[in-house]
Each structure stands twice: as structure tokens, then as C-alpha cells.
Amino acid sequence: MKHLDEYRSEAHATGLAEAIRRRVTKPWTLMEICGGQTHTLIRSGIDRMLPDEVTLVHGPGCPVCVTPIGVLDAAVDLVKRPEVTLLSFGDMLRVPGTSEDLLGARARGGDVRMVYSPLDAVQLAAAHPEREVVFLAVGFETTAPACALAVKRAKQEGLTNFSILCAHVRVPPAMEAILDAPDCRVQGFLAAGHVCTVMGYHEYEPIAERYGIPITVTGFEPSDLLQGIAMTLDALEAETHGVTNQYTRVVTREGNGPAQAVLDEVFDVVDREWRGIGTIPGGGFGVAKAYAAYDAAKKFGLGEPKADIDNACIAGEILRGVKRPPACPAFGTDCTPDHPLGAPMVSSEGACAAYYRYGRRP
Ligand code: SF4
Structure with missing residues (x-):
């Protein structure tokens, strides 16, 4: 049963959709970055409420989707070592690698477990010093601070049996890669509110300026999304660009300082393969030199994972x-x-x- 707030949000959304219909005069293509926003847009039917002139396309903001197949293969290989316990978020366990997924590796006897937080992995490492505990660290700037904290905690506790297989990615370079592609259709972005909660939105200002596009920091309710769409379309219709913030109840321009500080301490910005997109300069976080002992790639001598894509999958x-x-x-x-x-x-x-x-x- 729907919560009353959902009905209110949907009613508000319907009014916003009407307002958008009245204001749009030209065809426009917008991209929401975040996969959570994609699900809300499709579940709520917002794409069908918009006028025909407005096309929504869906961005790369799904951490599982952009993790290269080579990282999954490396994780599957690690699990073959009898001393390794590998932990990650649930969705990662079902993503097909080249030969099998992590659930398949577990079925063959590998020690693969699902956790809700990287700190759970640190606790497991502390409780089982005889095991090599590896956390498969995926996700955007939203999950990266918790992972950085886990690495920091492991160092503080003097753990030598904890490491991360780091595949964290950063959103702004991916937006630039999308805009640089010759087949790019995107004329405005809805930036992901939760990423901006951590990082603020100052990083997006040079992108909006360089490409002359509007970027709207947007929340996750249907009415948030329609407001974000309306604000982006208003800017396009007015032929202006820049960053605006729809999600003011949560996001500030500067973001969460302590979260950014722990990211700066534990990680370096590195080039990173994105599945289906390729190498994006500055597109990820890698473990910084001071924490190299917690980098599973170095600890286990893993090579640079290659991006690949499944046959038939576009x-x-x-x-x-x-x-x-x-x-x-x-x-x-x-x-x-x-x-x-x-x-x-x-x-x-x-x-x-x-x-x-x-x-x-x-
Ligand atoms: S094969 Fe097609 S439908 Fe399936 S995940 Fe790939 S793009 Fe999506």
C-alpha cells in the first residue's frame, strides 16, 4: 500500500508535468545520471507524462553496471585462493564475469559473502586473523567514503589481513566522457543528489561552463525529478547554462567536508575503466600510497583489469x-x-x- 506522502508526491508530479507541457517549445534530450532516479522515473511513468518534445535518456549511475568485467574476473580468481574471504554488496554477486559470477564461485566452495557495509568486512578481518579478508569496493562518491573509512579503521587497528579490490568511480569525468562522444545526444543533466550530498556541486560548474549546458542537482522523489526536469528545461528554453540545485533540503555547493577529507586521505584520483564506456581519465579512486598495504591488487599481484562487454549486450x-x-x-x-x-x-x-x-x- 502506498504511503500518503507518495500520493502527495504523485499529485504534485502531475501538476508539474502540466506546467512543463505549457513551457516546452522545442525538442530536448536530458539525462539523469543515477540509476535510482532511472527506476523512479520509469516506475512513476514520468517519461510518459512529459511532452513528446522531451526525451529522457539514462546515464551510467549504476555502480554494478559500470564495474568492468575484469574486476569481477579478478574477484573470482581471488576466491580460488583457500585463504581468501571475499565480501561485497549483494548485486555484485550475480553480475556475470567472463566464465562465472561470484555466486558460481561460492557454489564451487569459495568463501564469498554479502555485506551491507565495508566496516562489516573490517570486523570480520579482526575476528578471523587466519583469513585474508578482501572487500570488493564498487560504487560512486556516495559509497567511497565508507570504504575509505574502513581502510583507515583497518590501519588504525593494525590489521594486516584486510584489503580492498578498489573499483570506485567518479561522476564528473564520466559526464565529460559522455559529452565528448561524437554520438552524444545529451543537452542537459540531472545530477545525482546523493553524490552531491557528499561532493557538493562545485565540481560540475566548470563542466556546465565548458560545454554550455544546464546541470540540475536533483533528488529522488517523483516530484523532485519533475522539478529537476522543469528547471533544466527552463534553462534550455532560456538558452542559459550553469548548475542549479533542486535538492536544497540536502545538498550544499561545498558538500560534506569530513567525507571529502577521508577520500583525499585514503584514495588518489586515477584513470579508470568503465564497463561499456572505456578508460575515463580521472574516472576513479585508487588506494593512495600511504595505504598501499590495503590494496588487494598490489597485495595479490593482480594485473590491471580490462574492460569488456558481453556479446549481444549494448x-x-x-x-x-x-x-x-x-x-x-x-x-x-x-x-x-x-x-x-x-x-x-x-x-x-x-x-x-x-x-x-x-x-x-x-
Ligand atoms: S543485453 Fe541488452 S537488455 Fe540485456 S543488459 Fe545488455 S543492453 Fe540491457
Whole structure:
């Protein structure tokens, strides 16, 4: 049963959609960055409430979707070591690697566990000094501070049996990569409110300036999203650009200083492979030299993971907003949540999963 606030939010959303209809005069294409926002847009039918002139495409803001297959393969290889216990968030366990996923590795006897926080992994390492505990660290600037804190805690506690397989990614360089692509359709962004809660939105200002586009920091309720869309469309119709903040109840320009400080201390900004997109300069966080003992890649001598993409899966085009899930020939036929060919169908934040789950099937 829906909560009263959801009805209020939906009623507000309907009014906003009407206001947008009255204001739009030209065709525009907007991208929401965050996979959580994608699910709300499709679940609420917001894309269908908008005038025909407005096209929503869906961005790469699903951490599971952009983690390269090489990282999963490295995790599967690590699990083959009898001394290793590997932990990660639940969705990561089902993402297909080259030969199998982590659940398959567990079925073969590997010690693979799901956790809700990287600090759980530190606790496990402290309780089991005989095990090598590795946390598969994926996600954006939202989850990276908790992972950095876990590394810091492990060092403070003098643990030598904890490390992270670090695949954290950063949003602003990915936005630039999307805008630089010759087939880019995006004319305005809805920036993810939770990333901006941590990082603020000052990082987006040079991007808006350089590319002459509007970027609106946007929340997660249907009415937040429609407000964000309306603000972005207003800027486009007025031929202005810059960063505006719809999510003022949570986000400030400067963001969360202590969270940024722990990121700066534990991580360096590095080039990073994004699944389906390629190497993005400055596109990720890597473990800083002072914490190198907690870097599983160094500890276990792992090579640089290569990005790859599943046969038949057009996730790269989906994640860059060039196509939407129904344009994939495998969508809803060969590729379903029970038999996913690619990460966007596995992840609870994936665009393909959103379209499938909310009835946009062929
Ligand atoms: S529907 Fe499946 S195969 Fe197609 S892009 Fe999405 S995840 Fe890949």
C-alpha cells in the first residue's frame, strides 16, 4: 500500500508535468545520471507524462553496471585462493564475469559473502586473523567514503589481513566522457543528489561552463525529478547554462567536508575503466600510497583489469544514453532478470532492469 506522502508526491508530479507541457517549445534530450532516479522515473511513468518534445535518456549511475568485467574476473580468481574471504554488496554477486559470477564461485566452495557495509568486512578481518579478508569496493562518491573509512579503521587497528579490490568511480569525468562522444545526444543533466550530498556541486560548474549546458542537482522523489526536469528545461528554453540545485533540503555547493577529507586521505584520483564506456581519465579512486598495504591488487599481484562487454549486450550505448533498453534486440527475450546477459539487467539500479520490471517489455 502506498504511503500518503507518495500520493502527495504523485499529485504534485502531475501538476508539474502540466506546467512543463505549457513551457516546452522545442525538442530536448536530458539525462539523469543515477540509476535510482532511472527506476523512479520509469516506475512513476514520468517519461510518459512529459511532452513528446522531451526525451529522457539514462546515464551510467549504476555502480554494478559500470564495474568492468575484469574486476569481477579478478574477484573470482581471488576466491580460488583457500585463504581468501571475499565480501561485497549483494548485486555484485550475480553480475556475470567472463566464465562465472561470484555466486558460481561460492557454489564451487569459495568463501564469498554479502555485506551491507565495508566496516562489516573490517570486523570480520579482526575476528578471523587466519583469513585474508578482501572487500570488493564498487560504487560512486556516495559509497567511497565508507570504504575509505574502513581502510583507515583497518590501519588504525593494525590489521594486516584486510584489503580492498578498489573499483570506485567518479561522476564528473564520466559526464565529460559522455559529452565528448561524437554520438552524444545529451543537452542537459540531472545530477545525482546523493553524490552531491557528499561532493557538493562545485565540481560540475566548470563542466556546465565548458560545454554550455544546464546541470540540475536533483533528488529522488517523483516530484523532485519533475522539478529537476522543469528547471533544466527552463534553462534550455532560456538558452542559459550553469548548475542549479533542486535538492536544497540536502545538498550544499561545498558538500560534506569530513567525507571529502577521508577520500583525499585514503584514495588518489586515477584513470579508470568503465564497463561499456572505456578508460575515463580521472574516472576513479585508487588506494593512495600511504595505504598501499590495503590494496588487494598490489597485495595479490593482480594485473590491471580490462574492460569488456558481453556479446549481444549494448550496455555501453545504454549507459551513454545513445540508446534506451527496448532498442536492445536481447531486451526481454534473450536477456531477462532471470537470465541476464549484461549488468544493466542484473542490478537493482540498472536501466534495463527498470524497463523490464515496470512493464516496458516487448
Ligand atoms: S537488455 Fe540485456 S543485453 Fe541488452 S543492453 Fe540491457 S543488459 Fe545488455
